[in-house]
Amino acid sequence: MSTDTKIIQDWLKKHQISEVEVLVPDMTGNARGKFIPAHQFLTMGKPKLPESILVQSVTGEYCEDHWELVEPTDADMLLEPDPSAMRLVPWAREPTAQIIHDCYTMTGEAHPLSCRNVLRKVLDLYAEDGLVPVIAPEVEFYLVARNLDPDYVLEPPSGRSGRRETSRLSYSIDAVAEFEDFVEDMYDYAEAQELAVDTLIHENGAAQMEINFVHGDAMSLADQVFSFKRTVRETAHKHGVYATFMAKPMQNDAGSALHIHQSIVRADTGENIFADAEGRHTEAFLSYIAGLQHYTPELISFYAPNVNSYRRLAPDIAAPINVNWGVGNRTTAFRVPESSPAATRVENRFPGADANPYLAIAATLASGLLGMRRGLQPSAPHQGTANDDEVEVARSLEEALRNLGNSPEVREVFGGLFLKAYAAVKRDEFEKFNRVISSWEREHLLLQV
Incomplete structure (x- = not known):
């Protein structure tokens, strides 16, 4: 058993955790992930999530360039829990933990589309x-x-x-x-x-x-x-x-x-x-x-x-x-x-x-x-x-x-891939917003232009 795994196991036991929120920050800074019963979390091995969640827009949609950024097969990525980012969920009704995970490709490399990995590279x-x-x-x-x-x-x-x-x-x-x-x-x-x-x-x-x-x-x-x-x-x-x-x-x-x-x-x-x-x-x-x-x-x-x-x-x-x-x-x-x-x-x-x-x-x-x-x-x-x-x-x-x-x-x-992905996601959000006709336009342009 690795040191990190032992730390997590002891912490979950100490706090009598019944459920774990497996969290990954996406490109917008929102939490993506899954809920896993604590006993399964300890025995199932590394959790997986589709890598495509890293490049969803703030509306939850995929941009036009989506399949140029991730595998067309919508491949999984491996998640590694970070014991330094392990916290209680104090508003939950049952004893619940939230653990931020790092993202890796299936070959074990730091995933280039993970914003947490981007910050780690700078550090x-x-x-x-x-x-x-x-x-x-x-x-x-x-x-x-x-x-x-x-x-x-x-x-x-x-x-x-x-x-x-x-x-x-x-x-x-x-x-x-x-x-x-x-x-x-x-x-x-x-x-x-x-x-x-x-x-x-x-x-x-x-x-x-x-x-x-x-x-x-x-x-x-x-x-x-x-x-x-x-x-x-x-x-x-x-x-x-x-x-x-x-x-x-x-x-x-x-x-x-x-x-x-x-x-x-x-x-x-x-x-x-x-x-x-x-x-x-x-x-x-x-x-x-x-x-x-x-x-x-x-x-x-x-x-x-x-x-x-x-x-x-x-x-x-x-x-x-x-x-x-x-x-x-x-x-x-x-x-x-x-x-x-x-x-x-x-x-x-x-x-x-x-x-x-x-x-x-x-x-x-x-x-x-x-x-x-x-x-x-x-x-x-x-x-x-x-x-x-x-x-x-x-x-x-x-x-x-x-x-x-x-x-x-x-x-x-x-990283070129990350910048391309970020720009694609945010440009897609801009284009969707740009299609919305505002009340200002209806008030000042409807009958005056």
Whole structure:
């Protein structure tokens, strides 16, 4: 029996688990998989799933290029449970475990279409250089009243006072207290899963909240964000409301982001390579920033993966529209918080809450690594409001996909097949969305053109 198998077996026995959720994050960042009774999970060998689930669109459909991306026979892939990604399912009625699995081909190779494998490849590149990324995500989301008709606009839910929020209540303690029962259950669920959630604040939008995670290992935090999204949705259902991670669910309110704080340390000493002992920014730091600036226009679709994502990336103080960086400047895409040398980091403010956490983290870390390896140089730190400058990133999903994989170094990191598959799936989503005639078009074009 392997060490990992023994760890999993002992853990399932300790928690008297009766059922196991075998989970695989798909390209959209959603959970795919199957339920298996615990006793069968321990004796059946490696689970299998069709590899085609990795390239399903957000609507659950397959793109036109589907059979060019996977085997025409719809072959299986082998799943390997990761004991570091093993958690309880606290909302389940019976003792249930959720275990994230890695995907392998039937010949035992890491599956090239797995987003978790993409992130692992980026982390391996850092390991080659004797470096380890440290990240800390910030996840924003909205609570909304139950909405059974997609033609109706979303509304904030009623809080314990019985009233809906109607004004901007950033950092309001009392506004969070309106949803105290939801917050307490969310924290209890997070604690049961050992999610490293930290600070909770009320954000700018009505019933919009933000959770900060404690900094740590990149793969672990990607897994935790993946699990946290499920947790928040389940908690909301328990309280008769919805929780949404759409990038821009409300027309007149701010969008929701997945800001990623990141620093790089030496594997042997733990020393932060972004600052020297006096707190001065190092050449490695400047090249990392330059990498973010250089590769973000090419990788923007990993930060903004849906048609709705680009409604958030508009000239507005809450989201970036260009690749400026600055110290303590929240209007820039890449913000460097004031901090001690050991805590020197950069915050990537591009990713939306709707991003696949594995791909968003992979994209930002790959950009920085390529910047350091190529010795790129950044622009001068921005002074003033960056949103007064020109738009420098795509304004639609289709435009973003045309830029994806333009450089050979990005294709090398992410793999040509993965980039082709991602673009095919997302382009299919864009084309389906583009066929929908909106109420704005009927209102302004029906009789006026």
